[in-house]
Amino acid sequence: MLIIDRHQQILEILKRERSAGVTRLARELFASEPTIRRDLAYLEEQGYLKRVYGGAVIGGAPDREIPYNVRAEEQGDAKTIIARKAAKYLHKGAVIFLDGSSTAAHMVEPLKELEDILVVTSGAKTALALAENGIRVISTGGQMITRSFTYVGSHAEACIRSMRADLVFFSCRGLSDDGEMTDISIEEINLRRTMLERAHTKILLCDSSKFGKQYM
Amino acid sequence: MLIIDRHQQILEILKRERSAGVTRLARELFASEPTIRRDLAYLEEQGYLKRVYGGAVIGGAPDREIPYNVRAEEQGDAKTIIARKAAKYLHKGAVIFLDGSSTAAHMVEPLKELEDILVVTSGAKTALALAENGIRVISTGGQMITRSFTYVGSHAEACIRSMRADLVFFSCRGLSDDGEMTDISIEEINLRRTMLERAHTKILLCDSSKFGKQYM
DNA sequence: AGAAAAACGAACAAAAACGAACAAATATTT
């Protein structure tokens, strides 16, 4: 049996039953336990499952609430993968700016793992998802943009300006061919600019669908 | 059976029956009593249940804080009726302060009917609900209180202080017999005080369950 | 109130699961 087939079967069992033990998987898939463990370790790294003692569960710990704006989408899509890669830059005790983009919302999952972090975000849904997962969060507040459920305006900017962050994770609507970031509204651009000014390390979260699109 | 599955099953039994004994759980889940005790101790630490002699109950003691989502369901009808009554004071073009209480969240429904209003709120879920219904909304921002999903702190207060409202709708945890409002945290009290200072008309949303309860 | 029964926590030993290292088997490249 091909590795990829075994991986697929593990995921199918997990989707069906929400959890599975190493011993059972080993018997059922005719592989040794260490092999199953290696499979599970790999699949966890890719974000498909969560390892627990004795086996694995799908979609993070079942006793934790899953953020509603992330939950809707398939595990392992581009944004989840990007978020997991970006999470490598995180460290304990960090102060983090997150913009209101849906890509940034996917950072909630990896952020859960860290201790003693503080997240400042302009995303209304992101702020809620963070709080629901027990992460310390400050919302910028400000005028709500109904289209994207993000906050902008002078109040939001004043909030960012009064702080300093170790990291900022941000996104944009489009990335033109010569590498310029573009977006829809001037307010969102202004807020992002402020975030970038006040953060030490800047990380752009961007998938290929953004390439070659030009807005403002 | 995986540890995490056993935890899940304990929680499901508890949700269904409100309480369960250690001996019964041990028999039903094929585990020894000390194991069940360790599970219950862990789940209590995580805030999912309250340990009592002989077993555990869900939700915690009545004098302790009730989680937001539970509180939202209780007294649901009363709050809707209150909101409808309070809506009589609204008028077109008004600027309105809303606190983060679950009672205030019920104002979203009547607010939908009005044109050209602006709502300033410290409730994270309230802000989202308003935006989803096409109401112009400004969030105070600030530190998120995980328990109630409301914003407090200097940012939130500064936001309120920079504005003036025609109306403020607010609530409290308890109303002592001599008519004094009490609440859990000093931050929430401070923010409410600021809202009251900056609003012309003040409307307290309160049902009978608050009477005679005293907090801070 | 006092005795019996039940539940408790702590300590300890058995069992299960784990990770790491290594060797065998299988694929892939040269």
Add this chain to the structure above:
DNA sequence: AAATATTTGTTCGTTTTTGTTCGTTTTTCT
């Protein structure tokens, strides 16, 4: 065909979880 790389299974020491056995505390029954 030989060399190399990858995957897999085995072994072993370690960690985690679990069940058992105490003595102690709490509840219940008389």
